Amino acid sequence: MEKLKKYVSVKDEDQFYHQGAVELLVFNFLLILTILTIWLFKNHRFRFLHETGGAMLYGLVMGLIIRYATKASDVESGTVYECEKLKSGPSTLLINITNQVYEYQYKREISHHNVNGHQGNAMLQKMTFDPSIFFNILLPPIIFHAGYSLKKRHFFRNLGSILTYAFLGTAVSCVVIGLIMYGFVKAMVHISQLKGWEFHFTDCLFFGSLMSATDPVTVLAIFHELHVDTDLYTLLFGESVLNDAVAIVLTYSISIYSPKENPNAFDAAAFFQSVGNFLGIFAGSFAMGSSYAVVTALISFMHLTKFTKLCEFPMLETGLFFLLSWSAFLSAEAAGLTGIVAVLFCGVTQAHYTYNNLSPDSKMRTKQLFEFMNFLAENVIFCYMGLALFTFQNHIFNPLFIFGAFVAVFVARACNIYPLSFLLNLGRKQKIPRNFQHMMMFSGLRGAIAFALAIRDTESPPKQMMFTTTLLIVFFTVWVFGGGTTPMLTWLQIRVGIDPDEDLKTEAASQSASNLDKSTTKAESAWLFRIWYGFDHKYLKPILTHTGPPLTTTLPEWCNPVARLLTSPSAYSDQLKDDDTDYIINNDELAENCELSAHIPVPAQDKTGSTQATGKEDIHEGDLGLGGYKLQLDHTAGQPQLTSLA
């Protein structure tokens, strides 16, 4: 008899596996549908619903089906059992039920008022992911890919503006949303909609910070496809990528802000501790990500030249690259930092150094691998967002709060883009034109990060209300703004069909045509960056990669023995082919060239069949893409770097 019982329990266990299979099948099915739809859309050049919007729509439909077509089955759950012997929740719990011991694993703490949500449909419960899956599995590949595919030359040209939007803009957005929401919350308290929930200003700020993370996926996919003006693309891409990192750390800092006494009064000590936390976590994560990337670069560099060729085994190279990048994420998490931020800067640094050391085969493999993982993770998240509207069981729809959030999000975006652009334009010689500002205002979609931050904590009713509201804002912005991107580009007369490389060549041509003196590099606002660039080019690149000038020419003479040891043999021959030279804008020169270059015919535009008018003269005047640029010359190396454009 005991044997029989055992077999029954084995079958029960199998039942558990099989249920997991059913849930994964649902996601697979959704993803397959999404892929087929994307293909259909791409085929018919239909751009009013982006793939992410499509994935969300399918998720929504599937959620509806699961919600109303499956029955409540698990009657037992929903009952709360008492246990007097336990003092705290252990990580594993052994329970003796009718003489059989069962092992239970700690999942989470739930509030008393959420217990009812656990009654009923087991399928709905199964379809609800653990929030940690988002942060530990789905987000890292997306963020890493974003960092890895950052177009460096254009990124560095606009670094100051991007950092301003990302740091200052996110802070502005967070505070503005927080203030507006606090007003709405006060109003809700006034008409007694909040039933005595605690809803402090910090909660409003928390909502503001998670709502400040703009999504790089949808708009940029369309921009990339249409080859939109490179500088607008870079500004938006850089902003939304860095802004994710800022918003994540900001949200975390606010969530651990714990004033000692009255939670509504301002506590300076706690505030500065939060600011310190923010800075510490951000800097720590940055350092962690970068140092892993440097280690990877060193390993790949050493393997390639000093001992033997790791590149003969591209699989090993790809594996190493993948594992070390993932380790950057895990190490940051293990150290109490933010893995997402670490993996972002790891990606940026890998693209800068390690990528150059890889064999051509490995370059393609890693690129395709990360592209593929990014693609899958992205679509899973958007499917899940659609699903969550119906499968999540503790939604709180509060019309006033939702209305307030919509207002707050748009006002905050406007307070972020327009004033900051005005300030930046004071310092920038090539202004950010009006139509770019409108486009940036319009492109403030909310997506995966906002959702992941909101779903992380859905215990208290205010947090549940925030989650519901976030979900609705994501739906609205992805469908309406995402779908409206192409018409908006036409309406704002923004250049499309631009090849970034052609763009740079044109600039170089216009530059040599105007016969500028090559050595008129003056001190300018980006001096800090210039110093770093020089250091990177002269020392880091030669040590970590095969590009750049040989160390023997850049280091002082007495370092020659060390320099010879560290320099790759290929550096001597390859120094003219430094493809990754980062172009730095010489703002002082730009003013002079702007008028000249604006009247030079641009062959790049005629080549790539643009579907749109390329803009009128007044747009040209202020257009970043047509500004004349000067290359940062490396005087020490004594080689004019203009050849690198070929």
Add this chain to the structure above:
Amino acid sequence: MEKLKKYVSVKDEDQFYHQGAVELLVFNFLLILTILTIWLFKNHRFRFLHETGGAMLYGLVMGLIIRYATKASDVESGTVYECEKLKSGPSTLLINITNQVYEYQYKREISHHNVNGHQGNAMLQKMTFDPSIFFNILLPPIIFHAGYSLKKRHFFRNLGSILTYAFLGTAVSCVVIGLIMYGFVKAMVHISQLKGWEFHFTDCLFFGSLMSATDPVTVLAIFHELHVDTDLYTLLFGESVLNDAVAIVLTYSISIYSPKENPNAFDAAAFFQSVGNFLGIFAGSFAMGSSYAVVTALISFMHLTKFTKLCEFPMLETGLFFLLSWSAFLSAEAAGLTGIVAVLFCGVTQAHYTYNNLSPDSKMRTKQLFEFMNFLAENVIFCYMGLALFTFQNHIFNPLFIFGAFVAVFVARACNIYPLSFLLNLGRKQKIPRNFQHMMMFSGLRGAIAFALAIRDTESPPKQMMFTTTLLIVFFTVWVFGGGTTPMLTWLQIRVGIDPDEDLKTEAASQSASNLDKSTTKAESAWLFRIWYGFDHKYLKPILTHTGPPLTTTLPEWCNPVARLLTSPSAYSDQLKDDDTDYIINNDELAENCELSAHIPVPAQDKTGSTQATGKEDIHEGDLGLGGYKLQLDHTAGQPQLTSLA
């Protein structure tokens, strides 16, 4: 106060995430070490410790460190709590502890005597995977890759032998091991080592079935690297791949064999039910896997020609391919079949049909993606096997049982290979030579599948003893036999350094040299396969892929409208380039050609710098690789298929 408490619990939760990060970091670290070691080994052409052996060694060392360098921390676990109210274990359990509700998730049922193993080190518990991770995450990519990379032409030439070894051989091995172990168990009972445990003959058979799964990884990696004789490679590869599927289904069938009354007496009804289960599950999984592959082929085919080019978006194609293959696995699991078997046949069928429809870019992408996943999964499993020796807490080392198992495994392998080879040689015109048989005997390593089957159930003491023994046998065979593969090949004078394509060309050349009449195809033993081949070539390939003759020529005339609709436009022009034609041996012709071909100089061997003597005359005589082959000509298409060898 309540707020403060909440923040504390959020931090606790973060603590949980971070611990997960630490465990993953351990694995990442092990894998990085393994990759660096592999690279070192490959670089120094060191073949006495294969990468899998290396991964296992590192896992072992890490397990040792975790075991003895980390302290017991979780004092609470190990206590069993009583719960009278519950009747059975629900999937989620809500427990009220000091006025806070905690959610616990059902993990598994454990036996009373294992409760002590749960005391102590939390790190050890964390490092112990859920067995379902092996079956649902790590094994599928390995098995799919095995199926996907099956070299079809050589596989089909030896199909009969492979099926015999895989089905009959595994059954023989299972029964022999079962019988020998039953003898040892009886002896153990006699000297009262078993302390009254129940240990039936079915348990011995269970052990026999899981021990019968030979590992394709280690030996074949070495074979592949050395370019060992293609027919030996194919025999071993085909055997170990199919044998995994057989062993998995066999183990499952035995585990659900439940005689009604006395578990030691033979129950015919239960036995036949188990046989029925075996056949049903095997056939069902086969059908499930193949039909998913056919669906994928159809989608990729339709997209490629009928509507538009999915191949313009290789990412979508790869994604679709990946998701549908995974769905095959999940569907089989959800339907109560064996996902691993489904994914194996899905891989074989995908390689046969879908692969032909992919764009060159997608072909490479899918190949690299599956290769990469296979590589990672393989190394994780071998690392984990090393770890498990020290981290698994319920090992039972019984010297007599372990000794018995070693004896049983070798005797069973001998009873499998030699008698079956003898029987097969009676039917085969090109015999399986003695040295091949010895090599096959030697290559019976146990690896991932045996381990995964053994770890699936480690509740009762007999099962724990089996698990420990399996682990030791895996270690021994991987290190000793895996390391000894290269010396053994030299000792047995088996050809290495063979290019399979060159091999076939040589055969074709020797064939045309002997001026054979092309139409002397006689009926032979593989008639069933021949029928299927004809059907596949004439109807399935043209419908599902772009190769093969146009349907208009193969279907009867009255079907022409349908045929024209279904035929790809490229089929008319491409019919000469059918690269994937499966070569069928005409046994009757072989006898005549054998002597001729044995004396023709073989240029392939001289080209590829073999490190070994290519074998003496007596080996040549019986050597499969040198037999003359005749192509199966497609008379209907009217095109001599010899051109396909170019």
